[in-house]
Amino acid sequence: MSDLNKPVADRLLGIVLIGLAAFVAVQAIQLEVPFSYEPVGPRAFPLGLSILLAGLALVLVFKPGADGHWPSRALTIRLLLVLGLLLAYAMLFTRLGFVPTSLMVVAALARLFDATWIKALITGVLMSACSYVLFTEGLGIALPTGTWLAAIT
Template structure:
């Protein structure tokens, strides 16, 4: 049903806006404005999500009914997890919020809770290290602010 795709597209646009807005709340890196800052990658993701959502709204699949079964519930859970991730990114920091989001999504896809959250923690640390040290882009530490090296 085309209506279901359009509703989901609108919800994903809201998610893209919230995620993009939260990315603009990152603190400016020391040394002034840079062309590529910590908000660049999240803003690109928000733009891709918004464009994909527009496609769902403008060109919905007429044959797909909304999955009100377990699949529909899992989709709603995934959207809630991603919205919470965007909202908690600044206060909790990148590593903790990424570990929680990736862990929860892995768990919902069938991994055992321990394996899911270990995967989330590894993903959070690896991406944080990659961005902070390889790309020289600072991500928020949040609760782990005591780890910041001057």
């Protein structure tokens, strides 16, 4: 394999991440909130993350690692499952609510990385409950309770 082809994986990942950063930036710019936030508003955090992601992705494109190689088939499948879980989390977050969605996704991620069922469930419960308290009480951020709960009450 020539030295030119070695960093292809890093460069390809960098290009994909730049596309993701652009998508996040466009979504953040289009974010409309009916009331004002002080001082920077809700766009600042996703825009900042997209700028950081694009900058780090440029490093991968222009200065790839010395031996950029593709991951094994098992690792690739595991990474695709992580991506699928994160996409499911984003789609179910408002419908099911923060706590149940976080519990399910964290437990599934723990199982994916070889935790036992009991450890995965304990991790999911602790992380979803603690992060809910941190966001709502500590930071004063309202998190969704889910549309399913509204249908019951």
